[in-house]
Amino acid sequence: MRGRAARNCGWPKNWDEPLETTQSRGRGFPGALDCGHRVAGSGRTVLRLSQLAVTPPGRSQEIARDRARRSAHTKRRRECADRGAYFAKRPATPAEGRLPQDGSDCGTKHRPARTDAACARGKCDSSSGKRAGGQMRWNGRTRCALICIAFVLLFSAFSFRLVYLQLVKHDEYAGLAAEKHVYKQPIYAERGAITDANGEVLAHNVPVEIVVADTSHLNKEKVAEAVALLSRDLKIDADELWGKLGSDRHYIVLKRDVPESAADALRAKLREENLRGIFFEHDATRLYPNGSMLCHVIGFTDFDHKGIQGVEASMDEYLHGQDGYRYIEHNRAGQEIVLYRGQERASRDGYQVHLTVDLNLQNIVENEIDAAVREYSPEKAIIILMRPQTGEILAMANRPNFDLNQRSTAKPEQMKNRAVIDMMEPGSTFKVVAAAAALNEKKVRPDTTIFCENGVWNYGGRALHDHRPYGELSVRDILVKSSNIGAAKLAISLGDQKFYEYIRRFGFGERTGVELPGEINGMIRPPQSWSKISITRIPMGHEVGVTPLQMTVAMATIANGGKLVTPRIVKSVTTADGKMVSEFSPAVVRQVIAPETARQLSNALRGVVSDRGTAAAAAVPGFIIAGKTGTAQKVDPRGGYQKGKDIVSFAGFLPADHPEFVGLVMLDDAKTSKPELNYGGMVAGPIFARIAEKAARYLDLAPQPDLMKPATAGRVASTSAPEH
Structure with missing residues (x-):
């Protein structure tokens, strides 16, 4: 060593002793001089000869053994750090000179400056072996376990959702899907007749049809044409029709009690104009042949054929009968696909009620x-x-x-x-x-x-x-x-x-x-x-x-x-x-x-x-x-x-x-x-x-x-x- 560095080094007379040199921190050359152990309580640094570029004669074997011991110590220190023991066993003052010969104490710090700085910044926890903030050092096995858990949880979530949709919400979603092309068509029971004591008919049903619309089958470009035709033939206000046909519904009653002859004529016009989405349902209306005679006794029904006054109301359970139904499917043109008819329940017509009135x-x-x-x-x-x-x-x-x-x-x-x-x-x-x-x-x-x-x-x-x-x-x-x-x-x-x-x-x-x-x-x-x-x-x-x-x-x-x-x-x-x-x-x-x-x-x-x-x-x-x-x-x-x-x-x-x-x-x-x-x-x-x-x-x-x-x-x- 030459110059200022050589003058600050003390060469020993016996080469078996380690060469040491001291330097006031901040006044010597950084680098090699700053690589040794720092003396506690001072700014001096102990410099080992093995850290210098020059190796004294006869020291090769000892230096090799020292390096081997240091390498083994480094390995043990890492293992101790994983177990949370390294910093717990660190002595109050750093050991001088060499590393322990027997390697029994893994608490001596190899890089004290970095370790002390880390501890000063709160990066370590001497009692648990964790980093500050509770962060654990991950190894391969832990990562693998966490990934497996994540996959299990994700699969469980997907499985739960699948079961929920298939079992719990099945009917709801199946119904929503069926509404697009399948609907439940009622089969109305014919209401029973009312007669006098001699069998003269006082109230009976007359076949009529109900005009209904399904806007999902209605051609949007022909709505105006459909409104004009229906308004003219059914005597319905055009604004009312616009309101009904403008809604997004699959079953809209446009008019009830349409005579069969008028319904047949309208059906032919719709077919001629290629207007889809308008359907006809068979129904019956109540007719009273004697007009006002016995009006308070006979009574009348509402548009759902439910009696609301007179005998029509008091004997409704006998007169009404039991409605049936069938599930039908439509094609794109809105026409029923007869071959695809689903579940069907036949209707039972109402009974006849005979009065005591002559x-x-x-x-x-x-x-x-x-x-x-x-x-x-x-x-x-x-x-x-x-x-x-x-x-x-x-x-x-x-x-x-x-x-x-x-x-x-x-x-x-x-x-x-x-x-x-x-x-x-x-x-x-x-x-x-x-x-x-x-x-x-x-x-x-x-x-x-x-x-x-x-x-x-x-x-x-x-x-x-x-x-x-x-x-x-x-x-x-x-x-x-x-x-x-x-x-x-x-x-x-x-x-x-x-x-x-x-x-x-x-x-x-x-x-x-x-x-x-x-x-x-x-x-x-x-x-x-x-x-x-x-x-x-x-x-x-x-x-x-x-x-x-x-x-x-x-x-x-x-x-x-x-x-x-x-x-x-x-x-x-x-x-x-x-x-x-x-x-x-x-x-x-x-x-x-x-x-x-x-x-x-x-x-x-x-x-x-x-x-x-x-x-x-x-x-x-x-x-x-x-x-x-x-x-x-x-x-x-x-x-x-x-x-x-x-x-x-x-x-x-x-x-x-x-x-x-x-x-x-x-x-x-x-x-x-x-x-x-x-x-x-x-x-x-x-x-x-x-x-x-x-x-x-x-x-x-x-x-x-x-x-x-x-x-x-x-x-x-x-x-x-x-x-x-």
Whole structure:
């Protein structure tokens, strides 16, 4: 070594000792002089001779051994570092001179400057053998394991997704795919027909077609042409068609109830113009041959063929049948591929429903109620005919009414079946309940006389009036003359509770059970809520609310020997080929009064339809008729009664000794030429007489020759006593 480097080196006298030189850090030559061990606590560096370019003589073998030991030590140091032991065993001060001869301590640092710097920067962790921040030194085996785990997780994810799509979401995606070319076509069941008691058709189906569109098969370039054609032939607004055909749907109903002839013509035009995506489905529409006749009884259906009123609604489960379906596939032109038809379930047509109504009797009633409307212009009119023994309704008519085939133009008021949903005060027809109860409880006999207070009676601080000043009247004459005071005293003889029980036993305050929707209970208050004068007002038909059908059933109870029967509008249900499905037999609810009481009451009611009674105008030549008139003030919804507006009625049966039918005529606010003529016996009585005479002739009832003399109009006017 020469120059400054040589002067700073101390050559030993004995070559067996290692040559050392010191240099102040930063003042010597960098490179070889800076390669040795640094002396702790100073800036000096110990330089080995083996690190210099010059090798002293005789040192070759020792240097080779030193290098071998260093190489082995380096290998052990790396292994110790992997086990996290190298830095843990590092001594506080670096070892001087040579490396350990036995190689037992791998803690001496080979490159202390770099290692200390690394530790100073926080790159090592002496306790765990990890790099700072938790990063592990990766070897080949670890990498292989992690790669395998990653592949397993990825494969598991793909497998889970595949199972999810194939099993869980299979039906959903299969359906979405099928919607492109396969759809479920309904096979509609034909709705059953409705007939009268004689088999005359009242409602049936007529074949029609439904025009539908599938926009996925529609040529977008010909939409305008399709809109123009469909708008013209189907009478549909063009804007409405644009809205429907512009949507992305596979089943769009364009128009229902298209006649088959019109559908055939449209189908030919579509084929000629090569317009795809328009299809036709077979369907049926409901047709009512008699128009408005029996409209409230028959009812009607909606466009889905579900009954929503009348018998169409109450018997819908029998009439509707069971729809079927088939899965069909279309080609690109939108035409069905018949060979590719899928699952199919046949439909079951609906059953036929046969009513108890006789169309001939119904026609008689319809004509008479129309005549009454023309003559008296009432707000409402109701007529009912019923067989008293079986409860079969032979005819039922309401006004106002509507045409079943043009129901879209009908108003809500026209659609109400007032025979079962209207509640009104019945008036004097209700007096039969008080008389029946008193006779049945043996409180009186038909010839028992009751003082009627000469027309005015103060009870409970209020005056009760008769239309005429009657004195002593028998129970029979109380009904014949329609005495309010006499009926009140009959009810008082029973007491509040007993009279209330008989009102309920006659069926008031509960539904009759007829097969017509919307029937109401009426309104009968319990005795606890009665006022002091209620016992005198209820017998004359005030403070109670009844339906016309309830009043008809009550009169039938007297006519049939005292039995309360359930009224029936449906006679039977059969299949199209006549096999019986269900038969509705007469049902007796309870025995209300004894047969003897019913006979006594029937005899008393004969006098009502006589020269002495209030309903002489209801008489029919050749027949004995029993009945009762009624005139009630019309209730004001705001409270009290409407002045000058009355509800007039007549309920009776014929022949009186063995009745074939019972009838009710009721008019709401009939307009008569004079107010004193607006009574049940003068308005409703003659209507009943005309109906009864024609019905008796139709039913082949033999008249009695000694009763063939008709009553004259003048006689009727002079002898009929009006009543409240």
